[in-house]
Amino acid sequence: MIEQHEINRRRWNEITPVHARSEFYDVPGFLAGRNTLFEIELDGVGDVNGKSLLHLQCHFGMDSLSWARLGAQVVGVDFSEASIEQARDLAQQARLADRCQFICCDVLELDQHLTEKFDVVFTSYGVITWLCDLEKWARIVAHFLKPGGLFFIAEIHPLALMFRENTDKFELAYDYFSNAAEVVIPPGPDYADPSFVPTHGENYWAWTIADIFHALKKAGLEIGEFNEYPYSCYPQFPNMTQQADGRWILPAGIPRLPLLFSLAAHQKL
Template sequence: MTTPTTSPSVPEGWREDNLAMWNERVPVHVAGEYYDLDGFRARPDVLRDFETAEVGDVTGKSLLHLQCHIGTDTLSWLRRGAARVVGLDFSAPAVEAARALAADLGHGPERAAFVTGDVYDAAGAVPEPSYDIVYTGLGALCWLPDIRRWAETAASLVAPGGFLYLAEFHPLTESLDDATGTRIVRDYFRRDAAVWDEPGTYADPGAATVHNRSVEWQHTLGDVVSALAATGLRIEFLHEHDVSLFPRFENFEVRDGYHRFPADHPRIPLIYSLKATKG
């Protein structure tokens, strides 16, 4: 991973650049081995063990997945027993791919609905006003410049007695060197956007791509928790995990289905998860 250039907090054209980048990568993800959609159709469940343990029984629940991409996590919750799932993403090709995947699994829109929309405008885009569970998965928050606005939107969609569940890559990892994860090389508290210009995708680094400019933001753990607490949601827990889903550092090893540091490497949090309830 190269070091990005820094820009003003919200560079002009950031959303258009990110949308073009994601739209172009959808067919790569649909066809590639990383998501393995043929395997998913045979066994539609890609949720991580800590997510299913922390979310608990979803039987009979309605679930909204914000920034759902091609819907694999969304549809996994349906297999786990959710009564209805709704996925939202700003990429129309991603939403079409998710709808096609749902149809392949025999789910109509009454059980699995996917809609195109900006996460900040989710309240006006999704079919119901609130959901038992609002879920946001790994690798989502870095695409959003305003974490407070995200928290307000997400909280507004949680039904009374329901909860928001977030699993996300730990922001500490973005401050460490890419080779060993032992040296601090980037400012943890930086607020400016990081502008990248890189071909390929995490799912296929060698893919030939044209729309390679993307814009991301760092949100500290304190920023995320404080933003959610300010909405009135009650933070039930904040957990940190020493596993990752991809080889974030060059010295990672794969053990027990996760990417990890070598056994003799000092452990640091690589993913965090939290649950926040609405009274």
């Protein structure tokens, strides 16, 4: 385990059981057939039927299993033991264990645990901010892609992470240009269940859009389509409302900000 990631691992071990029973994640709905993937990643990744897919930082596996339902052969990876235990149990309940396996390790050490190459490497929503070394992450992505393989990330926009969460107003609190400095945040209400406050805080790294592009290019990937979106995947700010498609939008009268982005890249042939 990467030393700087240990406090985050403890936090995710603590909050995973809360997430698994939360309305936000709606596990019963998933088991009844709900696909947890958003339009962004469904359109960006495309048809996965018959393809191999590596899901980095998969939490407790709902998106991994949703890709498996669409025909992919999936490997999900997460550093939280509680998340992987829950993911494996969920795979059994969903009768998808033959199409989706899970590995518990730090994503930056995945090359010590897995040798397979993949058609698609995928990661989404609250992932790279937990990583202390973006260039090593990009090398991991490139390492596991087959020639011509697709990498796709859908993620919270770095600009949106400049604002303090869990407040009743919009408050700029963090630098955009952090120079890869570690940001320590004390415990606060959980995004999936605000009534729960974990005992562990979190460390995160505020990587810029340029940081992401540069890391992937340095790892040898060819950068493809990049998009930004004025909505979020969770209620990040005060008075956001959820749409029928699951998007969370800012209230009327608030200038629209880029809250999410997506990026595709390919391994060279």
